[in-house]
Amino acid sequence: MTGRFAKLTYTPSVLEIQQKMGSNAANRLRFSPDEVEALTEDEAAFIAQRDSFYMATVNEDGWPYIQHRGGPAGFLHVVDEHTLAFADVSGNRQYISTGNLASDDRVALFLMDYPHRTRLKLLAHAEVTPWSEASEDLRQALPLGASGRPERVITLHVEAFDWNCPQGITPRWTSDEILESSVGDRLRELEQQNARLRAQLSAATLGQTQS
Known part of the structure:
Protein backbone atom coordinates (compact mmCIF):
# COMPACT_ATOMS: atom_id res chain seq x y z
CA MET A 1 0.00 0.00 0.00
CA ASP A 34 0.88 14.05 0.38
CA GLU A 35 1.63 13.22 -3.25
CA VAL A 36 -1.37 12.53 -5.49
CA GLU A 37 -0.59 9.21 -7.09
CA ALA A 38 -0.01 8.78 -10.81
CA LEU A 39 -1.30 5.73 -12.62
CA THR A 40 1.46 3.69 -14.25
CA GLU A 41 1.34 1.58 -17.39
CA ASP A 42 0.40 -1.42 -15.23
CA GLU A 43 -2.71 0.28 -13.83
CA ALA A 44 -3.65 1.72 -17.23
CA ALA A 45 -3.41 -1.69 -18.91
CA PHE A 46 -5.41 -3.37 -16.15
CA ILE A 47 -8.17 -0.74 -16.32
CA ALA A 48 -8.35 -0.98 -20.13
CA GLN A 49 -9.11 -4.71 -19.88
CA ARG A 50 -11.98 -4.41 -17.42
CA ASP A 51 -15.61 -4.65 -18.53
CA SER A 52 -17.07 -3.75 -15.13
CA PHE A 53 -16.31 -2.15 -11.80
CA TYR A 54 -17.95 -1.36 -8.46
CA MET A 55 -18.28 2.28 -7.39
CA ALA A 56 -19.11 3.47 -3.87
CA THR A 57 -20.55 6.88 -3.04
CA VAL A 58 -21.86 8.40 0.20
CA ASN A 59 -25.13 10.28 0.72
CA GLU A 60 -25.85 13.33 2.89
CA ASP A 61 -26.63 11.13 5.90
CA GLY A 62 -23.31 9.29 5.66
CA TRP A 63 -24.76 6.05 4.27
CA PRO A 64 -22.57 4.36 1.63
CA TYR A 65 -24.03 3.09 -1.63
CA ILE A 66 -22.31 0.67 -4.02
CA GLN A 67 -23.24 0.41 -7.67
CA HIS A 68 -22.01 -2.04 -10.29
CA ARG A 69 -21.13 -0.52 -13.66
CA GLY A 70 -20.59 -2.60 -16.78
CA GLY A 71 -19.84 -2.06 -20.45
CA PRO A 72 -17.41 -3.01 -23.19
CA ALA A 73 -13.83 -3.63 -22.15
CA GLY A 74 -12.14 -0.28 -21.58
CA PHE A 75 -15.37 1.65 -21.04
CA LEU A 76 -13.62 3.11 -17.99
CA HIS A 77 -11.26 5.21 -20.08
CA VAL A 78 -7.78 6.27 -18.96
CA VAL A 79 -7.56 9.94 -19.91
CA ASP A 80 -4.11 10.47 -18.39
CA GLU A 81 -2.03 9.33 -15.42
CA HIS A 82 -4.32 11.13 -12.97
CA THR A 83 -7.71 10.95 -14.70
CA LEU A 84 -10.33 8.37 -15.68
CA ALA A 85 -13.72 8.88 -17.31
CA PHE A 86 -16.76 6.87 -18.35
CA ALA A 87 -20.09 7.49 -20.02
CA ASP A 88 -22.96 7.27 -17.54
CA VAL A 89 -25.84 5.76 -19.51
CA SER A 90 -29.55 5.74 -18.76
CA GLY A 91 -30.70 2.93 -16.48
CA ASN A 92 -33.36 2.44 -13.82
CA ARG A 93 -33.65 6.23 -13.34
CA GLN A 94 -33.06 6.11 -9.58
CA TYR A 95 -29.99 8.39 -9.87
CA ILE A 96 -28.71 7.43 -6.42
CA SER A 97 -25.01 7.60 -7.28
CA THR A 98 -25.51 10.78 -9.29
CA GLY A 99 -27.46 12.37 -6.44
CA ASN A 100 -24.83 11.37 -3.90
CA LEU A 101 -22.10 12.96 -6.02
CA ALA A 102 -23.99 16.27 -5.94
CA SER A 103 -23.28 16.52 -2.20
CA ASP A 104 -20.01 14.57 -1.89
CA ASP A 105 -17.72 14.02 -4.87
CA ARG A 106 -15.59 11.31 -3.25
CA VAL A 107 -15.78 7.80 -4.70
CA ALA A 108 -14.10 4.45 -4.16
CA LEU A 109 -13.76 1.92 -6.99
CA PHE A 110 -13.07 -1.81 -7.02
CA LEU A 111 -11.85 -3.22 -10.34
CA MET A 112 -11.81 -7.02 -10.38
CA ASP A 113 -9.92 -9.58 -12.44
CA TYR A 114 -11.55 -12.75 -11.15
CA PRO A 115 -9.66 -15.34 -13.24
CA HIS A 116 -6.31 -14.02 -11.98
CA ARG A 117 -7.66 -13.12 -8.52
CA THR A 118 -6.48 -9.52 -8.79
CA ARG A 119 -8.14 -6.38 -7.44
CA LEU A 120 -7.30 -2.70 -7.99
CA LYS A 121 -8.78 -0.17 -5.55
CA LEU A 122 -9.06 3.52 -6.47
CA LEU A 123 -9.96 6.62 -4.48
CA ALA A 124 -10.98 9.65 -6.50
CA HIS A 125 -12.99 12.86 -6.75
CA ALA A 126 -15.80 12.63 -9.32
CA GLU A 127 -16.76 15.42 -11.69
CA VAL A 128 -20.18 15.11 -13.37
CA THR A 129 -20.74 16.74 -16.76
CA PRO A 130 -23.91 16.49 -18.90
CA TRP A 131 -23.18 14.48 -22.02
CA SER A 132 -24.02 17.37 -24.33
CA GLU A 133 -21.57 19.65 -22.51
CA ALA A 134 -18.60 17.27 -22.53
CA SER A 135 -15.89 17.84 -25.11
CA GLU A 136 -16.28 16.09 -28.43
CA ASP A 137 -12.83 14.50 -28.07
CA LEU A 138 -13.75 12.97 -24.71
CA ARG A 139 -17.13 11.70 -25.91
CA GLN A 140 -15.49 10.05 -28.90
CA ALA A 141 -12.92 8.36 -26.62
CA LEU A 142 -15.52 6.74 -24.36
CA PRO A 143 -16.71 3.27 -25.45
CA LEU A 144 -20.49 2.91 -25.22
CA GLY A 145 -22.40 -0.26 -24.44
CA ALA A 146 -25.27 -1.65 -26.48
CA SER A 147 -27.94 -0.66 -23.95
CA GLY A 148 -28.93 2.77 -22.70
CA ARG A 149 -28.04 6.20 -23.99
CA PRO A 150 -25.28 8.38 -22.52
CA GLU A 151 -26.66 11.01 -20.14
CA ARG A 152 -23.46 12.36 -18.62
CA VAL A 153 -19.72 11.96 -18.40
CA ILE A 154 -18.26 11.11 -15.01
CA THR A 155 -14.62 12.12 -14.77
CA LEU A 156 -12.59 10.65 -11.92
CA HIS A 157 -9.62 12.58 -10.59
CA VAL A 158 -7.56 9.85 -8.96
CA GLU A 159 -6.13 10.55 -5.51
CA ALA A 160 -4.68 7.14 -4.67
CA PHE A 161 -4.80 3.47 -5.56
CA ASP A 162 -3.86 0.12 -4.07
CA TRP A 163 -3.46 -3.43 -5.35
CA ASN A 164 -4.95 -6.15 -3.15
CA CYS A 165 -3.69 -9.62 -2.39
CA PRO A 166 -5.69 -12.52 -3.92
CA GLN A 167 -6.99 -13.77 -0.57
CA GLY A 168 -10.76 -14.15 -0.60
CA ILE A 169 -11.18 -13.64 -4.37
CA THR A 170 -13.00 -16.60 -5.92
CA PRO A 171 -11.91 -17.22 -9.53
CA ARG A 172 -14.74 -16.66 -12.04
CA TRP A 173 -14.76 -16.57 -15.83
CA THR A 174 -17.00 -14.91 -18.40
CA SER A 175 -18.15 -16.96 -21.39
CA ASP A 176 -15.65 -15.12 -23.62
CA GLU A 177 -12.80 -15.82 -21.20
CA ILE A 178 -13.70 -19.52 -21.14
CA LEU A 179 -13.76 -19.69 -24.94
CA GLU A 180 -10.33 -18.03 -25.11
CA SER A 181 -8.79 -20.43 -22.58
CA SER A 182 -7.55 -24.02 -22.81
CA VAL A 183 -11.03 -25.07 -21.69
CA GLY A 184 -12.42 -23.35 -24.79
CA ASP A 185 -9.89 -25.24 -26.95
CA ARG A 186 -11.06 -28.50 -25.40
CA LEU A 187 -14.72 -27.62 -25.98
CA ARG A 188 -14.06 -26.89 -29.65
CA GLU A 189 -12.15 -30.16 -29.98
CA LEU A 190 -15.06 -32.09 -28.44
CA GLU A 191 -17.53 -30.33 -30.75
CA GLN A 192 -15.46 -31.38 -33.76
CA GLN A 193 -15.29 -34.96 -32.51
CA ASN A 194 -19.04 -34.94 -31.93
CA ALA A 195 -19.65 -33.65 -35.45
CA ARG A 196 -17.47 -36.42 -36.93
CA LEU A 197 -19.25 -39.10 -34.90
CA ARG A 198 -22.64 -37.77 -35.98
CA ALA A 199 -21.53 -37.84 -39.60
CA GLN A 200 -20.25 -41.41 -39.26
CA LEU A 201 -23.47 -42.52 -37.55
CA SER A 202 -25.56 -40.83 -40.22
CA ALA A 203 -23.55 -42.54 -42.99
CA ALA A 204 -23.86 -45.92 -41.28
CA THR A 205 -27.63 -45.50 -40.87
CA LEU A 206 -28.00 -44.49 -44.50
CA GLY A 207 -26.00 -47.54 -45.62
CA GLN A 208 -28.20 -49.89 -43.57
CA THR A 209 -31.33 -48.31 -45.07
CA GLN A 210 -30.08 -48.70 -48.64
CA SER A 211 -29.12 -52.34 -48.08
Missing part, protein backbone atom coordinates in the same frame (compact mmCIF):
# COMPACT_ATOMS: atom_id res chain seq x y z
CA THR A 2 1.23 3.48 -0.80
CA GLY A 3 1.50 6.29 1.72
CA ARG A 4 -1.17 8.34 -0.04
CA PHE A 5 -3.78 5.56 0.04
CA ALA A 6 -2.97 4.89 3.69
CA LYS A 7 -3.27 8.56 4.59
CA LEU A 8 -6.80 8.63 3.18
CA THR A 9 -7.91 5.33 4.72
CA TYR A 10 -5.89 5.01 7.94
CA THR A 11 -7.98 7.33 10.07
CA PRO A 12 -7.31 7.68 13.82
CA SER A 13 -9.89 5.00 14.63
CA VAL A 14 -8.30 2.63 12.10
CA LEU A 15 -4.82 3.25 13.52
CA GLU A 16 -6.17 2.64 17.03
CA ILE A 17 -7.58 -0.74 16.02
CA GLN A 18 -4.35 -1.64 14.24
CA GLN A 19 -2.40 -0.87 17.40
CA LYS A 20 -4.77 -2.92 19.56
CA MET A 21 -4.52 -5.87 17.17
CA GLY A 22 -0.73 -5.68 16.94
CA SER A 23 -0.77 -4.82 13.23
CA ASN A 24 2.25 -3.20 11.61
CA ALA A 25 0.36 -2.21 8.44
CA ALA A 26 1.04 1.49 9.00
CA ASN A 27 4.77 0.81 8.91
CA ARG A 28 4.70 -0.94 5.51
CA LEU A 29 4.18 2.16 3.38
CA ARG A 30 5.96 3.71 0.42
CA PHE A 31 5.95 7.10 -1.37
CA SER A 32 4.85 10.43 0.05
CA PRO A 33 1.45 10.52 1.76
Whole structure:
Protein backbone atom coordinates (compact mmCIF):
# COMPACT_ATOMS: atom_id res chain seq x y z
CA MET A 1 0.00 0.00 0.00
CA THR A 2 1.23 3.48 -0.80
CA GLY A 3 1.50 6.29 1.72
CA ARG A 4 -1.17 8.34 -0.04
CA PHE A 5 -3.78 5.56 0.04
CA ALA A 6 -2.97 4.89 3.69
CA LYS A 7 -3.27 8.56 4.59
CA LEU A 8 -6.80 8.63 3.18
CA THR A 9 -7.91 5.33 4.72
CA TYR A 10 -5.89 5.01 7.94
CA THR A 11 -7.98 7.33 10.07
CA PRO A 12 -7.31 7.68 13.82
CA SER A 13 -9.89 5.00 14.63
CA VAL A 14 -8.30 2.63 12.10
CA LEU A 15 -4.82 3.25 13.52
CA GLU A 16 -6.17 2.64 17.03
CA ILE A 17 -7.58 -0.74 16.02
CA GLN A 18 -4.35 -1.64 14.24
CA GLN A 19 -2.40 -0.87 17.40
CA LYS A 20 -4.77 -2.92 19.56
CA MET A 21 -4.52 -5.87 17.17
CA GLY A 22 -0.73 -5.68 16.94
CA SER A 23 -0.77 -4.82 13.23
CA ASN A 24 2.25 -3.20 11.61
CA ALA A 25 0.36 -2.21 8.44
CA ALA A 26 1.04 1.49 9.00
CA ASN A 27 4.77 0.81 8.91
CA ARG A 28 4.70 -0.94 5.51
CA LEU A 29 4.18 2.16 3.38
CA ARG A 30 5.96 3.71 0.42
CA PHE A 31 5.95 7.10 -1.37
CA SER A 32 4.85 10.43 0.05
CA PRO A 33 1.45 10.52 1.76
CA ASP A 34 0.88 14.05 0.38
CA GLU A 35 1.63 13.22 -3.25
CA VAL A 36 -1.37 12.53 -5.49
CA GLU A 37 -0.59 9.21 -7.09
CA ALA A 38 -0.01 8.78 -10.81
CA LEU A 39 -1.30 5.73 -12.62
CA THR A 40 1.46 3.69 -14.25
CA GLU A 41 1.34 1.58 -17.39
CA ASP A 42 0.40 -1.42 -15.23
CA GLU A 43 -2.71 0.28 -13.83
CA ALA A 44 -3.65 1.72 -17.23
CA ALA A 45 -3.41 -1.69 -18.91
CA PHE A 46 -5.41 -3.37 -16.15
CA ILE A 47 -8.17 -0.74 -16.32
CA ALA A 48 -8.35 -0.98 -20.13
CA GLN A 49 -9.11 -4.71 -19.88
CA ARG A 50 -11.98 -4.41 -17.42
CA ASP A 51 -15.61 -4.65 -18.53
CA SER A 52 -17.07 -3.75 -15.13
CA PHE A 53 -16.31 -2.15 -11.80
CA TYR A 54 -17.95 -1.36 -8.46
CA MET A 55 -18.28 2.28 -7.39
CA ALA A 56 -19.11 3.47 -3.87
CA THR A 57 -20.55 6.88 -3.04
CA VAL A 58 -21.86 8.40 0.20
CA ASN A 59 -25.13 10.28 0.72
CA GLU A 60 -25.85 13.33 2.89
CA ASP A 61 -26.63 11.13 5.90
CA GLY A 62 -23.31 9.29 5.66
CA TRP A 63 -24.76 6.05 4.27
CA PRO A 64 -22.57 4.36 1.63
CA TYR A 65 -24.03 3.09 -1.63
CA ILE A 66 -22.31 0.67 -4.02
CA GLN A 67 -23.24 0.41 -7.67
CA HIS A 68 -22.01 -2.04 -10.29
CA ARG A 69 -21.13 -0.52 -13.66
CA GLY A 70 -20.59 -2.60 -16.78
CA GLY A 71 -19.84 -2.06 -20.45
CA PRO A 72 -17.41 -3.01 -23.19
CA ALA A 73 -13.83 -3.63 -22.15
CA GLY A 74 -12.14 -0.28 -21.58
CA PHE A 75 -15.37 1.65 -21.04
CA LEU A 76 -13.62 3.11 -17.99
CA HIS A 77 -11.26 5.21 -20.08
CA VAL A 78 -7.78 6.27 -18.96
CA VAL A 79 -7.56 9.94 -19.91
CA ASP A 80 -4.11 10.47 -18.39
CA GLU A 81 -2.03 9.33 -15.42
CA HIS A 82 -4.32 11.13 -12.97
CA THR A 83 -7.71 10.95 -14.70
CA LEU A 84 -10.33 8.37 -15.68
CA ALA A 85 -13.72 8.88 -17.31
CA PHE A 86 -16.76 6.87 -18.35
CA ALA A 87 -20.09 7.49 -20.02
CA ASP A 88 -22.96 7.27 -17.54
CA VAL A 89 -25.84 5.76 -19.51
CA SER A 90 -29.55 5.74 -18.76
CA GLY A 91 -30.70 2.93 -16.48
CA ASN A 92 -33.36 2.44 -13.82
CA ARG A 93 -33.65 6.23 -13.34
CA GLN A 94 -33.06 6.11 -9.58
CA TYR A 95 -29.99 8.39 -9.87
CA ILE A 96 -28.71 7.43 -6.42
CA SER A 97 -25.01 7.60 -7.28
CA THR A 98 -25.51 10.78 -9.29
CA GLY A 99 -27.46 12.37 -6.44
CA ASN A 100 -24.83 11.37 -3.90
CA LEU A 101 -22.10 12.96 -6.02
CA ALA A 102 -23.99 16.27 -5.94
CA SER A 103 -23.28 16.52 -2.20
CA ASP A 104 -20.01 14.57 -1.89
CA ASP A 105 -17.72 14.02 -4.87
CA ARG A 106 -15.59 11.31 -3.25
CA VAL A 107 -15.78 7.80 -4.70
CA ALA A 108 -14.10 4.45 -4.16
CA LEU A 109 -13.76 1.92 -6.99
CA PHE A 110 -13.07 -1.81 -7.02
CA LEU A 111 -11.85 -3.22 -10.34
CA MET A 112 -11.81 -7.02 -10.38
CA ASP A 113 -9.92 -9.58 -12.44
CA TYR A 114 -11.55 -12.75 -11.15
CA PRO A 115 -9.66 -15.34 -13.24
CA HIS A 116 -6.31 -14.02 -11.98
CA ARG A 117 -7.66 -13.12 -8.52
CA THR A 118 -6.48 -9.52 -8.79
CA ARG A 119 -8.14 -6.38 -7.44
CA LEU A 120 -7.30 -2.70 -7.99
CA LYS A 121 -8.78 -0.17 -5.55
CA LEU A 122 -9.06 3.52 -6.47
CA LEU A 123 -9.96 6.62 -4.48
CA ALA A 124 -10.98 9.65 -6.50
CA HIS A 125 -12.99 12.86 -6.75
CA ALA A 126 -15.80 12.63 -9.32
CA GLU A 127 -16.76 15.42 -11.69
CA VAL A 128 -20.18 15.11 -13.37
CA THR A 129 -20.74 16.74 -16.76
CA PRO A 130 -23.91 16.49 -18.90
CA TRP A 131 -23.18 14.48 -22.02
CA SER A 132 -24.02 17.37 -24.33
CA GLU A 133 -21.57 19.65 -22.51
CA ALA A 134 -18.60 17.27 -22.53
CA SER A 135 -15.89 17.84 -25.11
CA GLU A 136 -16.28 16.09 -28.43
CA ASP A 137 -12.83 14.50 -28.07
CA LEU A 138 -13.75 12.97 -24.71
CA ARG A 139 -17.13 11.70 -25.91
CA GLN A 140 -15.49 10.05 -28.90
CA ALA A 141 -12.92 8.36 -26.62
CA LEU A 142 -15.52 6.74 -24.36
CA PRO A 143 -16.71 3.27 -25.45
CA LEU A 144 -20.49 2.91 -25.22
CA GLY A 145 -22.40 -0.26 -24.44
CA ALA A 146 -25.27 -1.65 -26.48
CA SER A 147 -27.94 -0.66 -23.95
CA GLY A 148 -28.93 2.77 -22.70
CA ARG A 149 -28.04 6.20 -23.99
CA PRO A 150 -25.28 8.38 -22.52
CA GLU A 151 -26.66 11.01 -20.14
CA ARG A 152 -23.46 12.36 -18.62
CA VAL A 153 -19.72 11.96 -18.40
CA ILE A 154 -18.26 11.11 -15.01
CA THR A 155 -14.62 12.12 -14.77
CA LEU A 156 -12.59 10.65 -11.92
CA HIS A 157 -9.62 12.58 -10.59
CA VAL A 158 -7.56 9.85 -8.96
CA GLU A 159 -6.13 10.55 -5.51
CA ALA A 160 -4.68 7.14 -4.67
CA PHE A 161 -4.80 3.47 -5.56
CA ASP A 162 -3.86 0.12 -4.07
CA TRP A 163 -3.46 -3.43 -5.35
CA ASN A 164 -4.95 -6.15 -3.15
CA CYS A 165 -3.69 -9.62 -2.39
CA PRO A 166 -5.69 -12.52 -3.92
CA GLN A 167 -6.99 -13.77 -0.57
CA GLY A 168 -10.76 -14.15 -0.60
CA ILE A 169 -11.18 -13.64 -4.37
CA THR A 170 -13.00 -16.60 -5.92
CA PRO A 171 -11.91 -17.22 -9.53
CA ARG A 172 -14.74 -16.66 -12.04
CA TRP A 173 -14.76 -16.57 -15.83
CA THR A 174 -17.00 -14.91 -18.40
CA SER A 175 -18.15 -16.96 -21.39
CA ASP A 176 -15.65 -15.12 -23.62
CA GLU A 177 -12.80 -15.82 -21.20
CA ILE A 178 -13.70 -19.52 -21.14
CA LEU A 179 -13.76 -19.69 -24.94
CA GLU A 180 -10.33 -18.03 -25.11
CA SER A 181 -8.79 -20.43 -22.58
CA SER A 182 -7.55 -24.02 -22.81
CA VAL A 183 -11.03 -25.07 -21.69
CA GLY A 184 -12.42 -23.35 -24.79
CA ASP A 185 -9.89 -25.24 -26.95
CA ARG A 186 -11.06 -28.50 -25.40
CA LEU A 187 -14.72 -27.62 -25.98
CA ARG A 188 -14.06 -26.89 -29.65
CA GLU A 189 -12.15 -30.16 -29.98
CA LEU A 190 -15.06 -32.09 -28.44
CA GLU A 191 -17.53 -30.33 -30.75
CA GLN A 192 -15.46 -31.38 -33.76
CA GLN A 193 -15.29 -34.96 -32.51
CA ASN A 194 -19.04 -34.94 -31.93
CA ALA A 195 -19.65 -33.65 -35.45
CA ARG A 196 -17.47 -36.42 -36.93
CA LEU A 197 -19.25 -39.10 -34.90
CA ARG A 198 -22.64 -37.77 -35.98
CA ALA A 199 -21.53 -37.84 -39.60
CA GLN A 200 -20.25 -41.41 -39.26
CA LEU A 201 -23.47 -42.52 -37.55
CA SER A 202 -25.56 -40.83 -40.22
CA ALA A 203 -23.55 -42.54 -42.99
CA ALA A 204 -23.86 -45.92 -41.28
CA THR A 205 -27.63 -45.50 -40.87
CA LEU A 206 -28.00 -44.49 -44.50
CA GLY A 207 -26.00 -47.54 -45.62
CA GLN A 208 -28.20 -49.89 -43.57
CA THR A 209 -31.33 -48.31 -45.07
CA GLN A 210 -30.08 -48.70 -48.64
CA SER A 211 -29.12 -52.34 -48.08
